[in-house]
Amino acid sequence: MRAVLFAALLSAPPALAAGLPALDCRLDRLCTPDAGCETATEGFGLMPDGDGLRVFIDAGEIRLAPVSPPEAAVRSFVVSGPASVTVLLSLYPGGAFAMTTQEDIDGPHVETALGRCTPETP
Secondary structure, eight states, X not given: OHHHHXXXXXXXXXXXXXXXXXXXXXXXXXXXXXXXXXXXXXEEEEEEETTEEEEEETTEEEEEEEOSOTTOSXXXXXXXXXXXXXXXXXXXXXXXXXXXXEEESSSEEEEEEEEEEEEXXX
8 A cells, every 4th residue: 555655646725734733543454345354554644734734654755635625524635646546535533544545456446444543742
């Protein structure tokens, strides 16, 4: 999944990340339509960046653009790149997240990661 996120590039629309703290996110489950769900232990960091978010994975980072309206309780962000990869990240009240990756790997391929984000501690 990390390589998929690195492959995507994006542009940014309206203000939405304002008010979010830096977050440490951990996957609990990774699900695919063919294989069902399995336990996952990967993690990533999120940092507010203007109207979007920076995602820190391994030694790299990408920028996610907001897609939900500012009044929405669930804050959603997207990144899409020229390699036909799109990632949608939704942050839910209480710290849960869902991240769906859609790509073309010998045909349509979808993965959904579920987990929790907590504020980073200094």
